[in-house]
Amino acid sequence: MSARRLWALCLRQLYLYRRSMPRLLEIFYWPTMDLLLWGFVTLYLQRNATGGIPVFVSYFIGALILWDVLFRAEQGISVSFLEDMWARNLINIFVSPVTVPEYLLALMIISALKVAAAFSVTSSLGWIFYSFDIFKLGVSLLPLALNLVAMGWAIGIFTTALILRYGLEAEILAWALAFLFLPFSAVFYPVEVLPHALRAVAMLIPASHAFEGMRAVIKNPGVFPAGQLAMASGLNLAYLLVSAWFFMRVYKKALIRGIIPKIGE
Amino acid sequence: MTARPEVSGHGPDAGPLMAVIEVEGLGKSFEKGIFALKGVSFSLSRGQILGILGPNGAGKTTLIHLLLGLIIPTEGEIRVFGERLSPKTRGRILGRMNFASNYVSLPLALTLWENLMVYAHMYEVPSPRPKCAEVLRMFELYHLKDKHTKSLSSGQMMRLCLAKALINDPEILLLDEPTAGLDPEIARKTRHLLVELSRQRGLSVVYTSHNLWEMQEVSDRVLFLMAGEALLEGPWREVLGKYEAGSLEELFFKIIEGKRTPGPSRQGSKR
Secondary structure, eight states: OOHHHHHHHHHHHHHHHHTOHHHHHHHHHHHHHHHHHHHHHHHHHHHHOSSOOTTHHHHHHHHHHHHHHHHHHHHHHHHHHHHHHHTTOHHHHHTSSOOHHHHHHHHHHHHHHHHHHHHHHHHHHHHHHHOOOGGGGGGGHHHHHHHHHHHHHHHHHHHHHHHHHHGGGGTTHHHHHHHHHGGGTTSSSOGGGSOHHHHHHHHTOHHHHHHHHHHHHHHSTTOOOHHHHHHHHHHHHHHHHHHHHHHHHHHHHHHHHTOGGGTTO | OOOOOOOSOOOTTOOTTOEEEEEEEEEEEEETTEEEEEEEEEEEETTOEEEEEOSTTSSHHHHHHHHTTSSOOSEEEEEETTEEOOTTTHHHHHTTEEEEETTOOOOTTSBHHHHHHHHHHHTTOSSHHHHHHHHHHHTTOGGGTTSBGGGSOHHHHHHHHHHHHTTTOOSEEEEESTTTTOOHHHHHHHHHHHHHHHHHHOOEEEEEOSOHHHHHHHOSEEEEEETTEEEEEEEHHHHHHHTTOSSHHHHHHHHHTTSSSOOOOOSSOOO
16 A cells, blocks of 8 residues: 555545536535525424424434535545546556555545535534534534445445446446435434334444434434444445445456456447 | 667667566457457567557557556466566556556646646656656647646647656556657657667567558567467568568558468457
């Protein structure tokens, strides 16, 4: 593992984003729109609720901010890979001394930077518009966010492997695959809302444990959701190992089938 | 046109037969029983330039990709710097090689300088800035260093790719149609540069081109591929003499038209 090669791969993305307004907007625009739209919808529903739902806004705004952490982490991997593919630059990288683990690690670092940038905006907007302070999650915030980042990375690596295998026709997966998990991740509602059969599915998704943990902390400040975090971490480890194994397998097949020189065509 | 004198290895301290690439019985099949390349063997000494020629679909680019480890061979072996090229050794070997192709680009949204800085770090070049300036000057691109790569013409883009290919002072350079798209003046300068680098620094070059005059001017040896098989290999003067041809172009047409050589006993066609 070479620090300079990792720096080179990150530098390529930093140069790209430094002066590209559309790319910067892509990081900030959608989370901002989501937060504004669904935040105000939630406020409206709360004002018209007869029985009162005191923590509903907090649940919803917290969920929006943290779901964006997962989604940006996934995008940070898959869209960065697509950038090299669109630029017909992948061959130059794959004929350099860069190893596959270095490439994946660099994508993760880039992803973490994008998550940090987007999170700073969404958390500020949550505070400005809804007086919601995400940092009230206290010490739980970091492990909750890290688990969501890890799941985003796992989905991103899996998506990238599929794009490597099927080429540009699979690029839509970079935006779509994370949403496959959304209904079962208990982002905006607790797992108990789901039908029995789907609860079992939700239990196998790390994000559902992270979001249950988030709601537990909002409901009872000071609580540390150790059980949920342990489950999420264990599942994430498995997800990351499986996605890395899958990527390596697809990469090896790509070398045998001669896919890499033709990728992006 | 001045043909390059026929010698074996021009490097300053090169032993005449110090092979940097040894290929033995190389074959690649993308579909069962159908070979894009079959039974190709050759070796390249330090400081030599090997020109790969052949008609479209002959397997030239596939051979370059195999030498880069971008494709795993179905049969045969590639040894680079005396080491077998495999997924395990690939990273170590690739640090001493580089590649440019008319079909591969560099990120368009970056400036020329930024692109080269990225690759200087990627190849762990000790002093990236002076090296980037040196290779940009070498290809007369320094005055464009702060321009976006997307503003380059196709010929300038090829020159940038060549500059990138020299960023790590490679010992082996693999080039896929490097002078396609270059104007005659720049193409001539590029050819001279390759010859100079092979003579002064012992750079070994494998390159493909459809320009047979250029190949005759630059190459020490030629490898003629047709339908995935190596029909001829050796110093080009020797090859011309053997086939009573006055030039590589004449040889090319003789072979293509089947006047001198019976058709290859190919087992299949390229995918």
